Structures are given as C-alpha cells and as structure tokens.
Amino acid sequence: MEAKAQARFVRVTPQKARRVVDVVRGQRAEEAVSVLRFAPQAAAETVRKVVESAIANARVKADQASEAFDESKLVVLEAYVDEGPTLKRFRPRAQGRASRILKRTSHITVIVGEAETNGAAKQAAGTKGRTR
Numbered sequence: 001m002e003a004k005a006q007a008r009f010v011r012v013t014p015q016k017a018r019r020v021v022d023v024v025r026g027q028r029a030e031e032a033v034s035v036l037r038f039a040p041q042a043a044a045e046t047v048r049k050v051v052e053s054a055i056a057n058a059r060v061k062a063d064q065a066s067e068a069f070d071e072s073k074l075v076v077l078e079a080y081v082d083e084g085p086t087l088k089r090f091r092p093r094a095q096g097r098a099s100r101i102l103k104r105t106s107h108i109t110v111i112v113g114e115a116e117t118n119g120a121a122k123q124a125a126g127t128k129g130r131t132r
Helices: 014-024 029-037 043-064 119-125
Strands: 003-010 074-083 087-092 098-103 106-114
Touching: 003 043, 014 029, 014 043, 014 074, 014 106, 029 043, 029 074, 043 074, 043 106
Parallel strands: none
Antiparallel strands: 003 106, 074 106, 087 098
16 A cells, blocks of 8 residues: 655755655665664655655555555655745845855655565556656
C-alpha cells in the first residue's frame, strides 16, 4: 500500500531541497526519519515532516482498509522536489538603481510504500520524477 504526502510553497530553494531528498530516496522510512533528524541542512526538517506525514497517511490508509500495518516495512519509494512560484523582490543598489531578488519556493513530494522484491517493479517506480 502506497501513501503520499506533499509540502507545497515551502520557502527553500528547490536546489537545496533536492540535496536533502536525494539522501533519503530508496531508504527505509524509519531510517530516513532518523537521518533527517540529524542532517545539518535547513531543508532537512521540512523533508522529515513530509516523510513522517507520509508514514501517518499509510497508517490511516491501512486502518481504513482494515489491513495489518507494519511501519518497519515502509520504504521511501519516490521523493522529488518541484519548483514552486518565485517571489520577486527588489533591493536598492548604488546610484539609484534596483536589482531583483528571487525568493524561490518548492513543492516537496514523498511517496512511501512496502518494499517490493521484484527488481522490475523497482525500476518502473524509479522512472517517475527527477532522475538526477
């Protein structure tokens, strides 16, 4: 059973968030949370909250379907960061000029599910989203 969680309009640049998301992609969900808890990057806290939300969503989905839920079997199947809208601001510069400041936002998406032993299914799951 797969469960998805999203954090939209997060005030962190997508490039910085992707560095954090690349670390946890493919890991066990519990392990990913513990790695993110001690990661020094500022985006790690937001990504950790999204992973924890996806785990909670999987628990609720299993309860609704009256299935057994084992958190230790959950794996981060997909995790990707898309670019959100950019806030444009201006900063005063020398000689009466102004320069544009781009405050970028991100949409962070995490999908957790049970680990599959079939290698072909794992390859198919890895093709969606960013490939870097």
